Amino acid sequence: MMGRGDRHRRRIPHPDRAIWMALLALALGGIGASCALAKRRNAVLEGDILIGALFPVHRQPSLKTAYTRQCGEIWEQYGMHRIEVFLKTLDEINSDPSILPNITLGCDIRDSCWYPPVALEQSIDFIKNSIASRERSLNRSGQASRQPGSPPINKPIAGLIGPGSSTVTIQVQNLLSLFNIPQVGYSATSKDLSDKSLYKYFLRVVPSDKLQAKALVDLVMYFNWTYISTVYTEG
Ligand SMILES: *[C@@H]1O[C@H](CO)[C@@H](O)[C@H](O)[C@H]1NC(C)=O
Ligand SMILES: *[C@@H]1O[C@H](CO)[C@@H](O)[C@H](O)[C@H]1NC(C)=O
Ligand SMILES: *[C@@H]1O[C@H](CO)[C@@H](O)[C@H](O)[C@H]1NC(C)=O
Numbered sequence: 001m002m003g004r005g006d007r008h009r010r011r012i013p014h015p016d017r018a019i020w021m022a023l024l025a026l027a028l029g030g031i032g033a034s035c036a037l038a039k040r041r042n043a044v045l046e047g048d049i050l051i052g053a054l055f056p057v058h059r060q061p062s063l064k065t066a067y068t069r070q071c072g073e074i075w076e077q078y079g080m081h082r083i084e085v086f087l088k089t090l091d092e093i094n095s096d097p098s099i100l101p102n103i104t105l106g107c108d109i110r111d112s113c114w115y116p117p118v119a120l121e122q123s124i125d126f127i128k129n130s131i132a133s134r135e136r137s138l139n140r141s142g143q144a145s146r147q148p149g150s151p152p153i154n155k156p157i158a159g160l161i162g163p164g165s166s167t168v169t170i171q172v173q174n175l176l177s178l179f180n181i182p183q184v185g186y187s188a189t190s191k192d193l194s195d196k197s198l199y200k201y202f203l204r205v206v207p208s209d210k211l212q213a214k215a216l217v218d219l220v221m222y223f224n225w226t227y228i229s230t231v232y233t234e235g
Helices: 014-028 076-095 116-138 166-179 209-222
Strands: 042-045 049-055 105-111 157-161 183-185 202-204
Touching: 042 076, 049 076, 049 116, 076 105, 105 116, 116 157, 116 166, 166 183, 166 202
Parallel strands: 049 105, 049 157, 157 183, 183 202
Antiparallel strands: 042 105
């Protein structure tokens, strides 16, 4: 039997990949659309380069609503605050001529609900656009197959930021890496994600839990403490 901690360490066997591809085929074939559940909102800002982002705008579904993937309450600290910071950063980059001159960054922000099925559903949507545009660029007839007024939402994302938790990040990474889409995590700290042989399209901006735990132990040892209490908040 595998413990919870071992779950993410195992290599992805082929049946898993087969399931991914089947899921994807369902979604792409529109069969998924007929059983589509809760309609989700996304925030799009047009730009030359589109960055996808996943934030937990809502809490994860309750036991009762899990089967419809109906998310929970609005999550201000982890969702709304981070979206505000993301948009502010985007504005600053776009208005600073010394960073990416003459290139406007756009974004497509979606809700992950801190829940793998929802995050995967949103990732499939991102990938759908990537595949569509790859097919367009593979058209070697020399004609621009993209119409001038075609919807900007179909532009593929250059990369994905998020989602928040390590569990969700690992699942999304398994999917994105099949399509070579880079992913940058802002709060996934699981040390499993440091394994480049498994998660080669993943990078994060926060240190791994391993270092955090080591720093805490070093502190305890240095001060010869024999007893510690920890205080935890959701923020
Ligand atoms: C940006 O665009 C302006 C106006 O078209 C041009 O003068 C300038 O050289 C461009 N800068 C870069 C770095 O391409
Ligand atoms: C490639 O693009 C041209 C021009 O839009 C179109 O006529 C042709 O059918 C496309 N070919 C494929 C294989 O999609
Ligand atoms: C911790 O214990 C060691 C060995 O007894 C002692 O040398 C050291 O000064 C202690 N450190 C602190 C911060 O009290």
